[in-house]
Amino acid sequence: MPTLSMQDYAKALYVLEQRQPGRISTSALASYLDLSPAAVTEMLHRMAKVQPPLVDYRPRRGARLTTEGQRLALRMLRRHRLLERFLHDVLGFPLEQVHTEAERLEHAVSDAFIQRLAAWMGEPKSDPHGHPIPGPDLQPPDAPGRPFRSLAPDARAQVVQVCDRDPEQLRRLAALGLRPGQRFRVLERDPYEPVFRIRLEPQGTEVLVGPRLAAALRVEPLATEASSS
Amino acid sequence: MPTLSMQDYAKALYVLEQRQPGRISTSALASYLDLSPAAVTEMLHRMAKVQPPLVDYRPRRGARLTTEGQRLALRMLRRHRLLERFLHDVLGFPLEQVHTEAERLEHAVSDAFIQRLAAWMGEPKSDPHGHPIPGPDLQPPDAPGRPFRSLAPDARAQVVQVCDRDPEQLRRLAALGLRPGQRFRVLERDPYEPVFRIRLEPQGTEVLVGPRLAAALRVEPLATEASSS
DNA sequence: AACAAAATTTAGGCAACCCGAAATCCACGC
DNA sequence: GCGTGGATTTCGGGTTGCCTAAATTTTGTT
Incomplete structure (x- = not known):
C-alpha cells in the first residue's frame, strides 16, 4: 500500500535477474511489482539518472542493475531477511506474517540498526524461509542451485x-x-x-x-x- | 528528512498541549516541527477533514486534538518510547541516538509488532529518557508534575x-x-x-x-x- | 478608534509516485 | 516488403506534503 521506492525496484530487479539472467523487461517488473508498465518506465528513468546510476536502462530493451544497484538490492535483502529472522525467532511472528512486516520495516531501519541487530542475533545466515542473508560486505550470497530444473514425480x-x-x-x-x-x-x-x-x-x-x-x-x-x- | 504525516502532527500537538494546555497555534506547531506555517495550516485542514476528525481546527485560532487524535498521538508515543527502550536496552544504542532511530521506526511497525515487543520486553513503563510509556489501552499516562514550576538555586x-x-x-x-x-x-x-x-x-x-x-x-x-x- | 506589526491563510509551484489512454516502436507472419 | 498486434513509452491527471510570496485577519498600540 505504501508507495514503492528505488530500493524496492532494485530488490525486484535483483530477484528477477536471479531467476532469469539478462535484462529485465518493463512488463516483467510491472507484473512482479503489481504496477502499471507506465509507472515502471518512469522509475527506471529515474534510477538510470541518479548519481551513481542504479540501473543500465535502454528504452524498449529493458533494464539491468549496475554494481551500485546490486549493492542497494543486497542491502535491502539483508535488511529484509535479518528482520524476518528477528520477527520470527524473537517476537514469535508466524511465518506467513513476517514478510509483510519486514517489507515495511526494511525502509525504516538504519545501517547501524542492522549492524547491531545482526550482531545481537549472532549473525544468522538465512531467513526463516530458508533464503540466504547477504553478509555486511554485500557480496551476492551463493545462489544455491539453478532455477527450473525438472522435478519429476516420485523424486x-x-x-x-x-x-x-x-x-x-x-x-x-x-x-x-x-x-x-x-x-x-x-x-x-x-x-x-x-x-x-x-x-x-x-x-x-x-x-x-x-x-x-x-x-x-x-x-x-x-x-x-x-x-x- | 522524511516528510511528516498526520501521526507526527498529532504527536506534536499532544506534547505541546501537555506543556501548555489549550489550543495550539499554527506558528507554535510550525516552529516545533520546523516547518513553514503554511504547511501546518494545510495539514490541520486535512486532519480536521478526515473521518473521524483528528483535530478540532478553527481558522486563525489554532487547533486541539479530538479524542481520536489524542488516541493516535498516544499510540505513536507508545510506539516511540517502546522502540527507544528496545534500541537502548537490547541493541545498545547510545541515548543520543535512540530518538532519531525510533522516529523512523514508529511509522513502520504494526500494532501486532508493538504488542509482541512490549510483551517480550516485559511491558516496560518508561523509555530510556524517563518518559512514561502509554499502556495498550492508550489512556494518557500520569503527567508527572506540572511544567514551569520554579526551580530556585540551591534546590x-x-x-x-x-x-x-x-x-x-x-x-x-x-x-x-x-x-x-x-x-x-x-x-x-x-x-x-x-x-x-x-x-x-x-x-x-x-x-x-x-x-x-x-x-x-x-x-x-x-x-x-x-x-x- | 485607527494603524502598523504579527500571525495566519491562500495561491502558485515543485518533487515523488501512480494511473489510464494515446502514441510509438518492433518483430513476426505472410 | 508490409501489415499489425503486443510491448513500451509518452501524455495528461491525481495525490500528498512542503515552500515562498502575496493577501488577509488579528492584535496591540497610541
Missing part, C-alpha cells in the same frame, strides 16, 4: 527456500506440511512459475516450484533429518 | 525526564552528568523554555528546565539512589 525432495511474497500461499503450504528443511517425495506436479526451491534427494539438485504448487504438487513428507541418500 | 533535584529531540543537547547534558534518575542540587539557572523535568528534593515537586540549560543551569550531582528526604 525425493527437500524444501530449501519458500517464497515469502504470498501470505495466502504460505498458509496453504504450511497446511501441506511444507517447511524449510522438510524432505519430501514428489508425487505429481504442474511445472509452472517458480516459487520455492526444492532439493532433489538422490541427485542433490535443486528446483524452484511454482505458485500453483499447493494445487498442483503432491508430495509425501519424509523424516526431516534422515540420513543421506 | 535539590532529580532528573525525571530528558527531552529527546535534540541530540546535540543530550550530549552536552550527558557531559554534565545529567541522566534520568540522577539527583542534583541546583546552583544557578535561567528560567526559559522547558526541556526536561526535574524533581525538587525537599518538596517532591517537579519542573521542566529549558534547552539552554546546559549553559544556564548549574547543578551538583548527589548520590543517585540516596535515602528519601
Whole structure:
C-alpha cells in the first residue's frame, strides 16, 4: 500500500535477474511489482539518472542493475531477511506474517540498526524461509542451485527456500506440511512459475516450484533429518 | 528528512498541549516541527477533514486534538518510547541516538509488532529518557508534575525526564552528568523554555528546565539512589 | 478608534509516485 | 516488403506534503 521506492525496484530487479539472467523487461517488473508498465518506465528513468546510476536502462530493451544497484538490492535483502529472522525467532511472528512486516520495516531501519541487530542475533545466515542473508560486505550470497530444473514425480525432495511474497500461499503450504528443511517425495506436479526451491534427494539438485504448487504438487513428507541418500 | 504525516502532527500537538494546555497555534506547531506555517495550516485542514476528525481546527485560532487524535498521538508515543527502550536496552544504542532511530521506526511497525515487543520486553513503563510509556489501552499516562514550576538555586533535584529531540543537547547534558534518575542540587539557572523535568528534593515537586540549560543551569550531582528526604 | 506589526491563510509551484489512454516502436507472419 | 498486434513509452491527471510570496485577519498600540 505504501508507495514503492528505488530500493524496492532494485530488490525486484535483483530477484528477477536471479531467476532469469539478462535484462529485465518493463512488463516483467510491472507484473512482479503489481504496477502499471507506465509507472515502471518512469522509475527506471529515474534510477538510470541518479548519481551513481542504479540501473543500465535502454528504452524498449529493458533494464539491468549496475554494481551500485546490486549493492542497494543486497542491502535491502539483508535488511529484509535479518528482520524476518528477528520477527520470527524473537517476537514469535508466524511465518506467513513476517514478510509483510519486514517489507515495511526494511525502509525504516538504519545501517547501524542492522549492524547491531545482526550482531545481537549472532549473525544468522538465512531467513526463516530458508533464503540466504547477504553478509555486511554485500557480496551476492551463493545462489544455491539453478532455477527450473525438472522435478519429476516420485523424486525425493527437500524444501530449501519458500517464497515469502504470498501470505495466502504460505498458509496453504504450511497446511501441506511444507517447511524449510522438510524432505519430501514428489508425487505429481504442474511445472509452472517458480516459487520455492526444492532439493532433489538422490541427485542433490535443486528446483524452484511454482505458485500453483499447493494445487498442483503432491508430495509425501519424509523424516526431516534422515540420513543421506 | 522524511516528510511528516498526520501521526507526527498529532504527536506534536499532544506534547505541546501537555506543556501548555489549550489550543495550539499554527506558528507554535510550525516552529516545533520546523516547518513553514503554511504547511501546518494545510495539514490541520486535512486532519480536521478526515473521518473521524483528528483535530478540532478553527481558522486563525489554532487547533486541539479530538479524542481520536489524542488516541493516535498516544499510540505513536507508545510506539516511540517502546522502540527507544528496545534500541537502548537490547541493541545498545547510545541515548543520543535512540530518538532519531525510533522516529523512523514508529511509522513502520504494526500494532501486532508493538504488542509482541512490549510483551517480550516485559511491558516496560518508561523509555530510556524517563518518559512514561502509554499502556495498550492508550489512556494518557500520569503527567508527572506540572511544567514551569520554579526551580530556585540551591534546590535539590532529580532528573525525571530528558527531552529527546535534540541530540546535540543530550550530549552536552550527558557531559554534565545529567541522566534520568540522577539527583542534583541546583546552583544557578535561567528560567526559559522547558526541556526536561526535574524533581525538587525537599518538596517532591517537579519542573521542566529549558534547552539552554546546559549553559544556564548549574547543578551538583548527589548520590543517585540516596535515602528519601 | 485607527494603524502598523504579527500571525495566519491562500495561491502558485515543485518533487515523488501512480494511473489510464494515446502514441510509438518492433518483430513476426505472410 | 508490409501489415499489425503486443510491448513500451509518452501524455495528461491525481495525490500528498512542503515552500515562498502575496493577501488577509488579528492584535496591540497610541
